[in-house]
Amino acid sequence: TLSDRLDKVFTGLRGKGRLSQEDIDATAREIRIALLEADVALPVVRSFIASVKERAVGAEVSQALNPAQQIIKIVNEELVGILGGETRRIRYAKQSPTVIMLAGLQGAGKTTLAGKLGRWLKAQGHTPxxxxxxxxRPNAVQQLSVVAGQAGVDVFAPAPGNGVGDPIAVARESIEHARRTMHDVVVVDTAGRLGIDAELMAQAAGIRDAVHPDETLFVVDAMIGQDAVTTATAFQEGVGFTGVVLTKLDGDARGGAALSVRHVTGQPIMFASTGEKLADFDVFHPERMASRILGMGDVLTLIEQAEQAFDTDQAEKMAGKLASREGFTLEDFLEQMLAIRKMGPIANLLGMLPGAGQMKEQLKQVDDRDLDRTAAIIRSMTPAERLTPKIINASRRVRIANGSGVSVTDVNQLLERFTQAQKMMGQMAGSMGMPGMGPMSK
Ligand code: GDP
Ligand code: MG
Structure with a gap:
């Protein structure tokens, strides 16, 4: 794997803690091989490596990770970023029906996808x-009817026995039909060919002009590998599309096609198909795809653990210093809040004591929901962060927010409140002649 090879590159560099230009160049070679092995198209590999190199040169030196891990982390982040950061949702039309057209080569999985989308849309409360x-193809209409039946959704098809129908006319009629019958989403399955072909593109473009799709999804087999670029480019020029669906991700392909298609067309990957059954379908997850392309989900987990372990290490070192100086930590803050909850009415009495006005304000803010959220936020912090909130920078805030299911603003507010509480504890400790007083629950 990439990890093994990078480890080799960095033999002897462990502990050096700094990436030199030679380190980065040698690493770039290994990343290049890994991406080509994942079937990412060559021009895409080149430009990807250029951006990773740029980032690696300017990267802050991490003390938690060895150089190989550090580079893998950068590569992974960059991959996730390019693959879309977060998933884009379907854009529904203001006026029903929303029209979703499927395009792609024969065998890509369009008809299967129509069924999957039908099932998925229905589950979201739509009537597709x-x-x-x-x-x-002789059996194509029949095949669509079968998947529609499995999905429990309606199908619109030319009446059988009418000879070879005109797909563009069918497409046009289907929109009228959907309006009349109150279907709010129309999924248009189209024909494909084994290869790129002018007639196919003309037909797809004709259907497009007849139905004015709100979304045109380019359906592409993840096993297609290096050919992804040519196919995607041809469909982008011939029909145009607004999103990509990757199919057959249950196969052994490493998924380089995802990166290639995303890179050359700039269109988001919206869904992933992972099997023949209608349920084998989900919105696209960039992180999963990134670790698949790199072939190293486990390594990424290890990297996260290494960073956590480093934090703990730091925490222990800090703990000694902190105990004497800023005794009041986020951990204490949490304990204090929980203690106040237990005290109940006594807390109100306490608030009436002269000079405790500030505390009264604070006590008012303590309600249960608030407390649960606060607890969740603090529990999503590493030990080091709890002991030294100063290290909680922007990216840590985002991680904590994600981890505890709150917004970054919530995390910011908590930290602000903590700082106030810390000040207050300091004042109280000072006036009572108790330097370094711990939380009131102790
Ligand atoms: P179309 O020609 O683009 O309409 O492709 P089909 O929907 O007919 O799919 C072609 C073949 O691929 C069928 O045998 C499907 O069952 C199969 N297929 C479609 N999607 C997937 C998938 O995600 N995983 C697997 N393993 N097979 C799939
Ligand atoms: Mg089909």
């Missing part, structure tokens, strides 16, 4: 209509 515009 699947439209059979592949009138090329």
């Amino acid at each position: 209509l699947l439209v059979a515009c592949d009138l090329q």
